[in-house]
Amino acid sequence: MVYAVEINNVHKRFKNVHALRGLSLNVERGITYGLLGPNGSGKTTLIRAIIGLLTPDSGEVRVLGTKMPNKAILSRIGYMTQQTALYDDLTVRQNVEFFAVVGGLNGDVRAAVDEAIALVDLTDRANSRVRELSGGMKQRCSLAVALVHHPDVLLLDEPTVGVDPQLRVQFWQHFRQLNAQGVTLIVSSHVMDEAERCDRLGFLRGGLLLAEGTASELRQRAGTATLEAAFLRFADAAVSSSQSPVASS
Amino acid sequence: MSTTRILTLARRVIQQLAADKRTIALILFVPLAVMTVAGILVRSQSSPLSIGLVLEDEGAVIPLGNRQVNLGQRLAESLGSVSDVIQIQVMPAAEARARLDAGELDAVITLPADFSARTVAARELTIPVEYEGSNPMAAQLLAGLLTRGAVQTLASLSVIGGATVTAPPVHLQETYRYGGAHFDTMDYLAPVFIGLFVFLFVFILTSVAFLRERAAGTLERLQATPIRRIEIVTGYMLGFALFALAQALIILGYTIFGLNVHYTGNLAVIFVVEFLLALMAVNLGIFFSTFARNEFQVVQFIPLVVVTQILLSGALWPVEEMPAWLQPVAWLMPLTHANRALRDVMIKGFDLIQIAPFVLALVAFASAFVVLAAQTVRRGVNT
Ligand SMILES: Nc1ncnc2c1ncn2[C@@H]1O[C@H](COP(=O)(O)OP(=O)(O)OP(=O)(O)O)[C@@H](O)[C@H]1O
Numbered sequence: 001m002v003y004a005v006e007i008n009n010v011h012k013r014f015k016n017v018h019a020l021r022g023l024s025l026n027v028e029r030g031i032t033y034g035l036l037g038p039n040g041s042g043k044t045t046l047i048r049a050i051i052g053l054l055t056p057d058s059g060e061v062r063v064l065g066t067k068m069p070n071k072a073i074l075s076r077i078g079y080m081t082q083q084t085a086l087y088d089d090l091t092v093r094q095n096v097e098f099f100a101v102v103g104g105l106n107g108d109v110r111a112a113v114d115e116a117i118a119l120v121d122l123t124d125r126a127n128s129r130v131r132e133l134s135g136g137m138k139q140r141c142s143l144a145v146a147l148v149h150h151p152d153v154l155l156l157d158e159p160t161v162g163v164d165p166q167l168r169v170q171f172w173q174h175f176r177q178l179n180a181q182g183v184t185l186i187v188s189s190h191v192m193d194e195a196e197r198c199d200r201l202g203f204l205r206g207g208l209l210l211a212e213g214t215a216s217e218l219r220q221r222a223g224t225a226t227l228e229a230a231f232l233r234f235a236d237a238a239v240s241s242s243q244s245p246v247a248s249s
Numbered sequence: 250m251s252t253t254r255i256l257t258l259a260r261r262v263i264q265q266l267a268a269d270k271r272t273i274a275l276i277l278f279v280p281l282a283v284m285t286v287a288g289i290l291v292r293s294q295s296s297p298l299s300i301g302l303v304l305e306d307e308g309a310v311i312p313l314g315n316r317q318v319n320l321g322q323r324l325a326e327s328l329g330s331v332s333d334v335i336q337i338q339v340m341p342a343a344e345a346r347a348r349l350d351a352g353e354l355d356a357v358i359t360l361p362a363d364f365s366a367r368t369v370a371a372r373e374l375t376i377p378v379e380y381e382g383s384n385p386m387a388a389q390l391l392a393g394l395l396t397r398g399a400v401q402t403l404a405s406l407s408v409i410g411g412a413t414v415t416a417p418p419v420h421l422q423e424t425y426r427y428g429g430a431h432f433d434t435m436d437y438l439a440p441v442f443i444g445l446f447v448f449l450f451v452f453i454l455t456s457v458a459f460l461r462e463r464a465a466g467t468l469e470r471l472q473a474t475p476i477r478r479i480e481i482v483t484g485y486m487l488g489f490a491l492f493a494l495a496q497a498l499i500i501l502g503y504t505i506f507g508l509n510v511h512y513t514g515n516l517a518v519i520f521v522v523e524f525l526l527a528l529m530a531v532n533l534g535i536f537f538s539t540f541a542r543n544e545f546q547v548v549q550f551i552p553l554v555v556v557t558q559i560l561l562s563g564a565l566w567p568v569e570e571m572p573a574w575l576q577p578v579a580w581l582m583p584l585t586h587a588n589r590a591l592r593d594v595m596i597k598g599f600d601l602i603q604i605a606p607f608v609l610a611l612v613a614f615a616s617a618f619v620v621l622a623a624q625t626v627r628r629g630v631n632t
């Protein structure tokens with residue numbers, strides 16, 4: 001089986017918002033897949049559907065071949081929330097340790113915790129309480145929590161917001177290393193230069209996948225020089241195509 | 250001081266409160282609910298104190314006028330009319346003993362065969378009374394009423410006998426089935442407080458802790474791990490129960506050694522009850538936290554869940570004195586069972602077997618609340 005994540009015609013409607021409108025996409029194993037889209041386009045909703053935190057109204061989500069929601073497979077998935085969801089009163093180490101064990105880490109917890117903390121460059125703040133950290137440090141701690149249990153699929157909802165450029169480069173180096181180990185990453189972002197680093201990209205808008213492909217493919221298909229312009233081009237095309245039937249009738 | 254700024258801030262406070270419909274509803278509803286319960290309890294006709302009278306008196310001849318008289322019979326009559334608060338039932342000694350042990354009677358008066366004879370000979374009225382003793386207030390009230398009744402008996406005797414001599418003195422020869430003369434109101438209330446504090450604090454702590462877990466998004470994160478809902482609930486229970494037991498240990502130590510409250514029972518049994526109370530409170534806290542969107546609402550649940558329950562739990566008003574229709578409601582409150590168990594252990598020295606019905610009820614409540622809490626953990630996450 002080639003795909004780490006398979007999403008097939010997923011619909012999700014909240015009270016008055018149709019957040020996912022028949023979305024389908026497949027993510028190959030061992031790549032970094034970028035989800036791009038404006039606020040409210042459904043990125044977080046899609047990620048929550050992938051991990052099984054919400055059940056789609058219709059359609060199907062499979063992770064590593066298992067239909068979601070499924071509790072057992074969750075030890076193989078890591079999730080970094082958009083909001084830095086951490087226990088403020090606990091230290092960095094206590095937070096990471098807690099989620100390492102709860103996340104189903106096999107083997108040496110201490111070593112894994114140390115490694116995760118070192119990776120996000122928080123070793124010298126490991127014993128600080130989370131409430132005393134800066135915003136970017138909290139974000140880094142949150143990433144450490146997401147990957148400490150060595151998941152095979154890592155879902156990162158805007159992981160680099162508030163992280164300084166130097167560390168961002170480090171993060172991406174590590175993401176690449178994880179890919180090399182066979183880990184699949186799905187990363188949501190608004191930042192286009194970050195999108196360039198992804199193996200594949202999905203443009204999301206209004207709960208639909210506008211376009212999909214590698215960065216250069218997308219630029220080429222749109223005939224634009226930048227991804228930003230490409231996104232806008234696809235968005236315009238979507239609007240006009242959804243209007244054209246109305247115009248022709 | 251800028252009036253505009255103050256007014257703007259005041260307006261913001263009002264806007265926030267107005268947006269929080271549930272808090273508004275609770276602010277309006279909770280005091281009414283609590284006052285209704287309190288009103289019913291305060292106004293309800295309290296049931297009378299029951300006294301068992303073992304009447305074995307064979308009467309005696311009064312020297313003056315040489316008349317045969319049964320003082321026991323007379324005492325029974327005047328006690329029956331002395332006050333509505335007491336209800337006298339004449340019964341055999343064995344029955345009186347059994348019902349006193351069971352806590353159904355508040356006191357037993359035993360008038361022996363030679364009661365009249367001794368009284369006449371000693372020129373002094375000695376009434377042997379054995380109080381049930383758990384509630385020192387009831388014993389005090391009874392002592393006063395019994396003395397009054399006895400004095401009345403003597404007065405009626407003097408009229409009949411035409412005696413001019415001064416009435417002989419009245420003695421109550423008091424003994425206690427449980428507790429003792431040295432037991433005071435604090436001894437009666439302390440067992441209840443011990444349970445109450447554990448329940449109250451654990452309830453508040455869990456509901457706020459769980460609310461935070463929801464608000465901070467850590468609950469969502471937990472749900473994205475293999476941990477099961479029942480594991481979350483059990484983990485919370487274990488963590489808070491340890492705290493609750495430490496708290497109970499301190500409260501109990503202070504109550505007994507600092508406040509000199511009496512106890513006769515086994516302290517280990519008290520911890521069993523405290524443990525169950527803590528488990529219940531954790532699960533109730535988790536359950537109610539799902540209905541609270543903010544700390545305001547949690548605070549509003551305290552009077553609703555805790556105060557109403559205290560009123561109904563027999564902590565201050567014994568359940569037996571509540572109106573008959575309210576008593577089943579009182580027994581629906583977990584605290585009622587805990588209070589009864591704690592009092593039975595501390596005052597009466599009951600063991601685990603003797604308080605088993607209450608402990609089992611607590612186990613049942615705790616299990617039901619575990620299920621309830623596990624069901625609600627999911628809410629608010631999977632939308
Ligand atoms: N729990 C919810 N209840 C109601 N509506 C929701 C809920 N979660 C998301 N929505 C709605 O679904 C739509 C998609 O939201 P989503 O959070 O997926 O967007 P996003 O792409 O992650 O945006 P952002 O870039 O701001 O994070 C929005 O219109 C949002 O208001």
Ligand SMILES: [Mg+2]
Nearest residue numbers: 043044082157
């Ligand atoms: Mg989002």
